[in-house]
Amino acid sequence: MAGMLSRLETYYDAVPRSAARAEEFGPLTLFVREGEGWPYYARPTLGHTGGVTAGDVDRVRARQRELGVPEAFEWVAETTPGLRAAVEKSGLVVREHPLMVLEGEGTAPAAPEGVTVRMVGAEDPALPSAAAVPYAAFGVAPSPAAAAQVAARITAGLTHLAAAVGTDGGALCAGQHQPVGSVSEVVGVGTLPTARRRGLGLAVTAALIADARARGVETVFLTATDESVARLYGRLGFRTVATALIAETAS
Template identity: 35%
Template sequence: MRTDVQRFAVANLLRRPEAAEVGGFVVGFDPATTSPYINYATPVPGAEPADRDVSALIEAFRERGLKPRLEFAPDAAPAVEHALLRAGFTTEAVHEYMVCTPATLVAPAGHTVVETPVTDEDYTAIDAALSEAFDGEFPPSPESAARLRRTQEGGGAVRFVRASDGGCAGAAICSAPADGTAELAGVGTRPAHRGRGIAAAVTAALAATAFDRGTRSVWLEYSGEGSRRVYERIGFRPTGTRLYMSLEA
């Protein structure tokens, strides 16, 4: 399953508007944004990069004025971390990820209504709600709302719970599948609506949608013990870790 997640990471980056293979790495760039969370690289499973490969990777970022940055499951490419450390990369974070399959998925308790966005107003409301849920780390913008629509219309899925004012109380996003798995991300609830089962509802709805389309597994990362318990209740199980590394200027 660890290799499945890393193979997904490779296939997903290859879907970026500008993607390239550099040595044992795949680099994905989106010219519409300079965000390091969208423009990054990942190694192919089993990669054993030489120093010259890492130098070429760094140059691919530098020539675009971007910070060299990688996200990957280290167990799928054990030699990569040491090669990056030799080149001066440092660790940003290590996150545990969880995996759900059709056999483990459990419908959450309650009757929360989960919707699929349709209008531009829906996507704008979801974008704003997720920005608020993550304390403004990802500012809302027409470009990020458009990316949500592209996800929904490009084989992935976006689901949300509507607030009483007609906006968005909480939402989440699932990528289009690759190599039989899909990533569920951006699970967020506006502070005023927390504690009502919204995160569990949208997460379970997205996983069920992916499985209905033939996906074998769905994976996500969690941010704390509270969210871990939410995901465990609906069938996600801890499986491995993902490593985030970058090189400062």
């Protein structure tokens, strides 16, 4: 298990660097997105073995406020157990999420009738709607540049996009995986509110798994929203290995 968590830590440190700059604050690293898109967060500095104080957290939060980005931190409880106390002392609210790793090749559920689940390329007509779906799924206004940004990352091999496409050619559900070496994380799987409870999220995730395996990815992982969602991902072969912690300001 320690080896697995170490691989995930290396991935967590590497994957934001393709779209963000890293600002170092001793035991913490703040990733600041370059350009438009979902904002990043601060997390433990890779390889740091000392403790983290509330003062360390406060300094990062002050920088986040200065930049006008969310005061957010993400880390793995089992890897950096002392960070939670420092974050909570600083005044942030911590939420727990199951961190899951795929065992085996995964199970592919059948796509619902009238829906095609497939990978979406940079020139695919479905790309604009597929890029916008996660924003709509999470109730956020889409970035005007979302499609262009996703297309650029697909072309660069940084992101691979899958979508469940309806008969009208529009995406009903979409998600991505982002490989770094032999590790890839499934992220941003979202379904339009009008298309939920049809198994589209699992079908899209299965397509991402198949694509990752075809590209030689050995470790596929994701973070589930809660235990009920984790049970759904369990149908595909994911198993909880640790707890992902996300800290934000109280809403």
